[in-house]
Amino acid sequence: MSLRDQIAGNRLQLVGERDEAAAAALAVRTKSEAYQRLKREMHLTVLDRVELERLVRMPEEQIRSEIGLLIARILDERKEPxxxxxxxxxxxxxxxxMFGFGPLEVLLRDPTVSDILVNTAKQTxxxxxxxxxxxxxxxYDDAHLMKVIEKIVSRVGRRIDESSPMVDARLPDGSRVNAIIPPSAVDxxxxxxxxxAVNPLQVPDLVSLQTLTPPMAEVLDGLARAKVNILISGGTGSGKTTLLxxxxxxxxxxxxxxxxxxxxELQLRQQHVLRLETRPPNIEGRGEITQRSLVRNALRMRPDRIILGEVRGAEALDMLNAMNTGHEGSLATIHANTPRDALTRLENMISLAGxxxxxxxxxxxxxxxxxxxxQAARLTDGRRKIMSISELTGLEGDVVNMQEIFTFRRTGIDSTGAVRGYFCATGVRPKFSERLQAFGVTLPENIYDPARRFETN
Incomplete structure (x- = not known):
């Protein structure tokens, strides 16, 4: 057989395999569409035949049993295979x-899923x-997705409609939800x-995941116990809230x-925790409760520490005032790509205070x-790392002095696409060491030794 015949034969084989794959995909899609249609019909029929007020008073297992028996009866009546x-x-x-968040429930029950992204009704x-x-x-369609969104936001006292097409809400397990609908969402x-996670990550988890090293964890532990004010900086999805x-x-x-x-979102394990949450304006444009007003009110609640989920606007000034007036050891997060950018963003936010x-x-x-x-970051391979722990040492002229204590240095990417690198100290002994000693926090002598490297794999 000539080379040309071999090429032609291979091409025909590829076309045949492609046609078979397309046919298989069409069969799966058709079956999925048929199941979706059957599920919707079952849902509507069950709603017509049951008394919801009677069902909600039953235990969950009994409700499932009642629905199962009713579905079996309907399928037998309709002779559905x-x-x-x-x-x-x-x-x-x-x-x-009927009682959950529809198709999202299967994903919410999956512990391996960290983010759910619904791109209109047809793609997740x-x-x-x-x-x-x-x-x-x-x-089923956009109306079905809208019902699920409305069910989520109504449970936390929020609203979403054409006059207010964007909303932040939370699920019962603390997961954060952002929804945006037409006209702002075009498609x-x-x-x-x-x-x-139901069980929040602990320090040993972050160490095993190579997000940070044991020396970095010891220093952060000491900083928290010594009531040092800490700002956590990072991009979207970099793990700021987990670190907080x-x-x-x-x-x-x-x-x-x-x-x-x-x-x-925060899942603090202490006993004496007071949780405050902002509220958007109502349909008349009234009743808004901003982070800035909550920070001001928190100062009257005799807090030892204030934890601000994320600094976004004029509340930055009130937060800094609180940190400077007896509420030491406070924590906050901010969106920024580097520690220096975080300070620049804070400065811009202070100017928003008027x-x-x-x-x-x-x-x-x-x-x-x-x-x-x-500074936290999500690398190109999806893993989160603490890229830097930096100390502010004061003002020199018009510039805020900053020195890096720990850093993560990238060395390349391996054959699987994983980022290779190592954690190390920079060799700088921080000024906050004296404060740690004053609070009885003792750290190993070699904790700031730059020769100690922690390779990642």
């Missing part, structure tokens, strides 16, 4: 539609281990859910803590209020 596995799945799906992505994956989860409703949860775990149990957030402060005055306020900036 369905095996035992499909009947059990229909029972689960119809229950989720998830993030697992830092990587995005397309799922086969779909909604249909969009939903993003940031999952939070971990740092809050170092706070002694006998302190009074006030948390302030747009959507309550006070015409000179730049030097603003920088003096920042330098005296914040001692440490912890």
């Amino acid at each position: 369905a095996n035992d596995l499909e009947r059990r799945q229909l029972t689960i799906d119809v229950y989720d539609e 992505y998830v993030e697992r281990r830092g990587r995005l994956e397309l799922t086969d989860i779909t909604f 249909g409703p969009l939903v993003s859910i940031r999952r939070f 949860n971990v740092l809050s775990g170092f706070i002694p149990n006998d302190e009074r803590i006030v948390t302030i957030e747009d959507a309550a 006070l015409a402060l000179p730049p030097r005055t603003m920088r003096q306020q920042i330098a005296s209020a914040i001692t440490v900036v912890v």
